[in-house]
Amino acid sequence: MEKEALIKKLQWFYFLELNQVNLYLAQSRQVDDFYLKQTLLRIAEVEQGHVENIKAKLAYLGASPAFVGEKVAPLTGMMGGLVTGMAGTIAILKANIDLEEKAMKDYKDFILRVGKDDELFEMLWDHLIDEDLHTAWFTNKVKELEKIMEIKE
Ligand SMILES: [Fe+2]
Numbered sequence: 001m002e003k004e005a006l007i008k009k010l011q012w013f014y015f016l017e018l019n020q021v022n023l024y025l026a027q028s029r030q031v032d033d034f035y036l037k038q039t040l041l042r043i044a045e046v047e048q049g050h051v052e053n054i055k056a057k058l059a060y061l062g063a064s065p066a067f068v069g070e071k072v073a074p075l076t077g078m079m080g081g082l083v084t085g086m087a088g089t090i091a092i093l094k095a096n097i098d099l100e101e102k103a104m105k106d107y108k109d110f111i112l113r114v115g116k117d118d119e120l121f122e123m124l125w126d127h128l129i130d131e132d133l134h135t136a137w138f139t140n141k142v143k144e145l146e147k148i149m150e151i152k153e
């Protein structure tokens with residue numbers, strides 16, 4: 001991949017990851033389920049790790065994390081006040097799954113473009129697997145909550 005295109009791609013991921021950090025931190029303050037709160041904080045730390053990794057790669061290429069035009073806002077802009085009730089929690093978890101799946105898709109595409117011999121290969125795989133684990137946890141939590149709601153009905 002050409003250096004300019006590579007920088008642009010990394011800048012996009014920097015923006016995406018930073019959005020994930022901010023989103024999960026905001027959510028951790030908005031949910032009342034303590035296990036979920038702790039999980040969101042832990043996932044935000046992992047996303048912060050992704051931010052740092054990408055920042056380091058950009059620095060190595062002599063670039064900085066500039067703003068990118070593409071928007072993640074439709075996915076992340078929905079966090080207003082307190083998330084109340086199980087239905088609210090399920091809704092934010094589903095939005096998180098969408099965001100994680102978007103990240104996974106972009107990482108997979110990026111991996112295919114850089115190839116096995118590129119020095120970014122391992123980092124991209126690490127991030128992809130982390131996002132996959134986040135998706136799995138969120139999905140599992142949705143199932144758990146939906147089951148509880150069914151019992152209550
Ligand atoms: Fe991430």
Ligand SMILES: [Fe+2]
Nearest residue numbers: 100130131134
């Ligand atoms: Fe993630």
